[in-house]
Amino acid sequence: MRYAMVIDTLKCVGCSDCVVACQTENDVPIGYCRDWITETVNGAYPNIELELKSERCNHCENAPCVRCCPTGASHQLVNGIVLVTGDECIGCGACIESCPYDARYQHPDGYVDKCTFCHHRLEKGQLPACVSVCPTKCMYFGDLDNPNSEVSELLKNRKHKTLAPEAGTKPNVYYLI
Amino acid sequence: MTTSRRKFIKISALGLGGVAATTTALNMFGASSYIDELVKENVAKTFKRTATYCEVCFWKCAAWTYTDEEGAVKKIIGNENDPHCYGRLCPRGTGGVGMYNDEDRLKTPLIRTTVNGEQTFREASWDEALDLIAAKFKGIKEEFGAESLALIKHGAPGKHLEHLYQAFGSDTIAEPAYAQCRGPRETGFNLTFGSWIGSPEPTDIRDTKCLVLIGSHIGENMHNSQVQEMSDAIDNGATIITVDPRFSTAASKSKYWLAIKPATDIALMLSWMNVLINENIYDKEYIEKYATGFNELKDHVSTFTPEWAYGITGIKPEEIRKTAREMADASPAVIIHPGRHVVWYGDDSQRARAMAILNALLGSWGRRGGFYFKESIKVPEFPAPEYPHPKWGWKEIGAKYPLAQMGITTEVIKCAIPSEDNKYPVKALMVAGTNITKSIPNKKLLEEAIEALDFMVVIDTMPMDVTGYADVVLPECTYLERYDEIRSATNREPSIAIRIPAVAPKYDSKPSWWIAKEIGERMGVGEYFNYTDYKEVIEWQLGQMGTSLEEMEKIGVKNFPRKSGSMYLNETGPHEFPTHSGKIELYSNELKNLGFDPLPNYTKHPEPQQGFYRLNYGRAPMHTFSRTANNPNLNDLKSENNLWVNPKVSRILGLKTGQEVWLKNQDDIISTFSIKVRVTERVRWDSVYMVHGFGHQEKKLSRAYGKGINDTELISSVAIDPIMGGTGMRGNFVTILTENPHKNTEI
Numbered sequence: 032m033r034y035a036m037v038i039d040t041l042k043c044v045g046c047s048d049c050v051v052a053c054q055t056e057n058d059v060p061i062g063y064c065r066d067w068i069t070e071t072v073n074g075a076y077p078n079i080e081l082e083l084k085s086e087r088c089n090h091c092e093n094a095p096c097v098r099c100c101p102t103g104a105s106h107q108l109v110n111g112i113v114l115v116t117g118d119e120c121i122g123c124g125a126c127i128e129s130c131p132y133d134a135r136y137q138h139p140d141g142y143v144d145k146c147t148f149c150h151h152r153l154e155k156g157q158l159p160a161c162v163s164v165c166p167t168k169c170m171y172f173g174d175l176d177n178p179n180s181e182v183s184e185l186l187k188n189r190k191h192k193t194l195a196p197e198a199g200t201k202p203n204v205y206y207l208i
Numbered sequence: 209m210t211t212s213r214r215k216f217i218k219i220s221a222l223g224l225g226g227v228a229a230t231t232t233a234l235n236m237f238g239a240s241s242y243i244d245e246l247v248k249e250n251v252a253k254t255f256k257r258t259a260t261y262c263e264v265c266f267w268k269c270a271a272w273t274y275t276d277e278e279g280a281v282k283k284i285i286g287n288e289n290d291p292h293c294y295g296r297l298c299p300r301g302t303g304g305v306g307m308y309n310d311e312d313r314l315k316t317p318l319i320r321t322t323v324n325g326e327q328t329f330r331e332a333s334w335d336e337a338l339d340l341i342a343a344k345f346k347g348i349k350e351e352f353g354a355e356s357l358a359l360i361k362h363g364a365p366g367k368h369l370e371h372l373y374q375a376f377g378s379d380t381i382a383e384p385a386y387a388q389c390r391g392p393r394e395t396g397f398n399l400t401f402g403s404w405i406g407s408p409e410p411t412d413i414r415d416t417k418c419l420v421l422i423g424s425h426i427g428e429n430m431h432n433s434q435v436q437e438m439s440d441a442i443d444n445g446a447t448i449i450t451v452d453p454r455f456s457t458a459a460s461k462s463k464y465w466l467a468i469k470p471a472t473d474i475a476l477m478l479s480w481m482n483v484l485i486n487e488n489i490y491d492k493e494y495i496e497k498y499a500t501g502f503n504e505l506k507d508h509v510s511t512f513t514p515e516w517a518y519g520i521t522g523i524k525p526e527e528i529r530k531t532a533r534e535m536a537d538a539s540p541a542v543i544i545h546p547g548r549h550v551v552w553y554g555d556d557s558q559r560a561r562a563m564a565i566l567n568a569l570l571g572s573w574g575r576r577g578g579f580y581f582k583e584s585i586k587v588p589e590f591p592a593p594e595y596p597h598p599k600w601g602w603k604e605i606g607a608k609y610p611l612a613q614m615g616i617t618t619e620v621i622k623c624a625i626p627s628e629d630n631k632y633p634v635k636a637l638m639v640a641g642t643n644i645t646k647s648i649p650n651k652k653l654l655e656e657a658i659e660a661l662d663f664m665v666v667i668d669t670m671p672m673d674v675t676g677y678a679d680v681v682l683p684e685c686t687y688l689e690r691y692d693e694i695r696s697a698t699n700r701e702p703s704i705a706i707r708i709p710a711v712a713p714k715y716d717s718k719p720s721w722w723i724a725k726e727i728g729e730r731m732g733v734g735e736y737f738n739y740t741d742y743k744e745v746i747e748w749q750l751g752q753m754g755t756s757l758e759e760m761e762k763i764g765v766k767n768f769p770r771k772s773g774s775m776y777l778n779e780t781g782p783h784e785f786p787t788h789s790g791k792i793e794l795y796s797n798e799l800k801n802l803g804f805d806p807l808p809n810y811t812k813h814p815e816p817q818q819g820f821y822r823l824n825y826g827r828a829p830m831h832t833f834s835r836t837a838n839n840p841n842l843n844d845l846k847s848e849n850n851l852w853v854n855p856k857v858s859r860i861l862g863l864k865t866g867q868e869v870w871l872k873n874q875d876d877i878i879s880t881f882s883i884k885v886r887v888t889e890r891v892r893w894d895s896v897y898m899v900h901g902f903g904h905q906e907k908k909l910s911r912a913y914g915k916g917i918n919d920t921e922l923i924s925s926v927a928i929d930p931i932m933g934g935t936g937m938r939g940n941f942v943t944i945l946t947e948n949p950h951k952n953t954e955i
Contacts, residue, residue: 045829046829046830047846050299051299051842055302061844076889079460080460081457163296164285166435
């Protein structure tokens with residue numbers, strides 16, 4: 032089992048529904064977020080390209096945040112999900128510094144917080160909140176160890192990329208381009 | 209009445225405050241996240257879900273409100289059986305919890321008063337506020353007639369108050385949704401096909417092969433099912449053609465982006481017609497069978513070649529030909545989208561006509577992948593006496609615009625200004641669910657009219673700017689806290705949805721149905737409100753429709769089979785269109801008889817003078833009108849608007865991204881607040897762009913106050929559509945001020 036998210040940038044309109052859905056699902060305090068939208072504009076009028084995409088923790092196979100955590104609060108499950116155990120976290124912020132995606136934030140309650148792939152929903156057989164709400168259906172979620180899963184099929188058939196591959200983190204969030 | 213009586217009151221005054229009962233939501237996982245035990249506990253947690261439909265915009269997506277064991281509102285999730293959202297709400301719908309949680313909400317009725325010579329509001333009981341409204345309304349009714357009581361409304365609350373108005377004998381009713389938004393397209397398509405577009409638009413986007421967007425920015429407007437269907441169309445490999453001077457989100461998804469010079473769309477469409485007819489690639493069979501006036505159209509467009517249009521629009525002739533052929537290839541599965549906010553330059557009904565004619569030439573009306581024939585189910589009227597017949601109303605007020613099919617807000621408002629030739633004196637105004645200072649242009653006129661009123665009531669959930677002009681402000685509860693009308697939607701299949709309160713009203717707020725009933729009873733028309741709870745009305749109606757509240761509580765949405773036949777043209781026999789001739793009217797005798805162009809023409813519109821830029825505005829996906837700017841969840845996503853400026857312009861003016869600037873328009877109107885520049889290639893050098901709905905002046909909106917610029921205050925030049933009275937708002941020009949023009953004045 033290796034959970035992965037695949038996001039189709041050709042469909043994303045950058046509406047931020049994923050951000051609000053995550054906030055209400057996970058009680059992320061107002062002013063903080065576990066996922067966010069980036070907008071990249073290239074070219075000059077009228078030959079322009081625009082890429083919109085939803086970003087979050089990449090649940091990296093080679094996760095620097097897990098390696099640098101002094102207490103073991105940051106850890107990785109066998110299914111690849113990277114989690115933080117709140118009451119083991121001392122809020123030192125080393126993981127925040129080590130993350131090339133800036134995916135973690137200091138929760139006002141004193142621990143570090145980030146995307147969990149909605150681990151609690153997966154337990155119930157539900158998709159992550161962001162995936163289930165997206166009005167453009169541009170987000171897919173599934174098991175990369177299963178060659179017949181939707182995410183495996185998409186990565187087989189479509190041109191894609193990951194973010195900051197040079198960091199060597201082996202991310203599990205893929206972008207169709 | 210003193211002249212300063214209606215001085216804008218910042219609601220923060222007197223007796224308010226101190227009661228802000230902010231309920232900080234408990235962390236769902238407890239203070240420490242993701243301890244396995246807690247995750248398990250959370251997995252086991254049960255929510256109660258209550259059916260509703262969304263009121264954050266006008267799309268009215270059916271949804272479930274989730275409350276936890278303590279009864280707190282946790283989240284709102286789309287109803288999977290709803291054709292408006294297919295189980296996926298947009299960010300505003302998901303963020304509807306913020307509308308409920310907003311600690312800045314109106315909390316109690318307010319009455320205008322004077323303390324030590326200063327105007328302010330004082331808190332009042334519902335009885336006192338309602339008694340005052342009923343007494344004032346009755347007095348005006350007796351002296352001037354019920355017609356002199358006007359209503360400007362939007363959304364679900366408006367419906368209940370409309371009932372109240374009609375019950376006491378006034379039809380002086382209007383909403384910005386018509387003359388400030390989609391009116392022209394309804395007129396243009398109605399003249400051509402005999403049917404309104406209506407809402408949601410019957411565009412068969414999911415099955416289209418070619419979607420043509422003219423200034424329509426689907427994706428930035430989150431008209432939910434349409435956004436979803438556009439995404440499906442992308443998956444299906446449909447071609448998207450976007451005509452927009454700005455590189456919109458939709459433009460970035462398009463095979464062709466035609467970066468048109470603003471205000472020249474009709475010229476482009478005439479040249480498309482020219483190509484379709486000249487190259488013989490229009491749907492000949494369809495036109496022969498269903499349309500009239502083709503020869504007149506052919507003659508009319510014969511000189512409007514792509515070369516002619518190039519000089520006007522800036523779009524190269526080969527691009528015009530290529531895109532016209534692309535549409536013809538996809539025909540009839542092609543949509544020239546009618547757009548939604550279409551009040552631009554004053555010839556908007558004619559632009560809508562051009563769109564309708566193109567759709568006809570491509571044979572898309574009534575065809576799969578084009579426009580389907582929508583159907584809805586009628587909700588039976590709850591028994592009540594017949595409404596009295598007013599002597600005049602919105603129709604008479606708007607009579608000089610012969611094809612106005614709904615009330616024109618600006619004309620109704622003008623009637624408040626006394627003058628000798630004003631036959632329709634408006635003396636009191638009720639505003640419900642719309643922030644008219646941001647939805648209606650020409651603030652000077654608006655303020656003059658408001659000043660002249662004898663009495664004004666505002667009903668809202670939030671202390672919007674417009675509440676500051678009221679004599680009485682009534683706090684409405686949000687859609688999560690009330691019953692409302694049954695939502696009957698026009699769609700591929702008819703459907704209904706219900707709204708049931710998930711929680712009790714917060715503070716001292718009340719539902720609009722209750723407000724309408726209480727005022728009605730006090731005005732002696734209680735027989736129109738023969739119920740104690742609106743629930744009884746819904747129960748009765750659902751029973752008549754063969755379902756029940758009990759069933760609807762469980763399913764939220766009910767879809768019904770079609771009764772009007774196929775949703776596409778039945779091409780085996782003849783088809784009668786609901787027009788005068790029974791055919792699609794390419795040439796409009798109706799327009800000709802009224803003295804208007806029977807076929808659309810391109811007219812040159814004013815252009816910016818040197819140093820000025822056309823003020824274009826649009827939507828952001830996470831906001832609706834000006835009503836969501838203070839919503840804590842949505843404000844968190846976008847708290848202010850930015851001024852989009854092309855790099856060529858920023859180089860000349862020395863502007864940088866993030867720099868604070870002010871705007872001055874062609875009539876020397878200066879923006880109240882500043883806006884931050886965003887230098888971007890996505891906008892043309894002759895125009896600037898901002899998202900509508902910001903620049904709130906009401907301090908009580910703690911998050912939204914003073915953030916960004918209110919585009920509407922800079923719209924003082926209004927080009928009126930002579931056919932239906934729409935207020936064209938895209939002919940305003942601004943210059944950019946880098947020094948604070950208000951340095952020595954207090955706002």
